Amino acid sequence: MRDLTTDAQAQTPEGFVSGAQTAAAETLPATPLVYIAYSGIWLVLLLYVFMLWRKLQRVEKDLQQVSSARPGADRR
């Protein structure tokens, strides 16, 4: 089994350091991964907001139908 503690000490940075030159030396391109990450986040959030809005519309419509089926029923 790999010694993850030693690996982590070698790989995990203990602080953020600003530096613009490193990007050019990258082997696996990071930009597509960043784009996938942000596109995914926006997609998930927009999809959730849309689903929430649809569910609210449906429940409010059902509530109106039930209320109209019971004249005199109290509406909160």
Next chain:
Amino acid sequence: MRIAQRFVPFLLAGAAVLLARAPLMIEAAPIESSMGVIQKIFYFHVPSAIMAFLAAFVCGGASAAYLWKRGKGADALAVAAAEMVVLFGFIVLFTGPLWARKAWGVWWEWQDVRLTMTLVMWMIFVAYLLLRRFGGPGSEVLSAAAGLFGAALVPFVYVSVNYWRTLHPKTTVVNTLPPDMAFVLRWSMLGFLLLFVSLLIVRTQLELARYRLEEAYAGLDD
């Protein structure tokens, strides 16, 4: 709840402005020296994780309140918060592996305690929602207990990186952010917070509307 609803358009508008501006600021933020461009995932990954933790605490608190007083408002808030944990937790679990692939050379590492505990916490809240969906009568109490367990796990997930040193950096890493990176993180954090609060209010409102609908149907049957 009605008072909170009035703030939703303003909260959503604030979140929209902040989150629409955020990508431009993230692009302009300095490139981190050891990880490079991939570190930019951090600006949405960390706020999502914080919102998932916050939602878990809200769910735990509301679940405890429900178990104590059996109020429908507390139950509705707990359901809404559990859904927020699943939503923001999914974002964390989706963006994390993309970052890990580049920074650590692997999509996932089971021996990393932070990763594995986050997944377990997320699955507890998925179980919460499944219980609510398919559990039948009485599932509110069972799911409230699950919500409490899920919330209790959050502090362990947070401090795990300080005690089990694997791939994730320690919690103190955020304090080392240079000011121009820290500003972008705070900007995104505020955007996510406004979005979280507005979604939580709307989702709670939906759950309360469902209760009213159930009562109305029950009234029709009588």
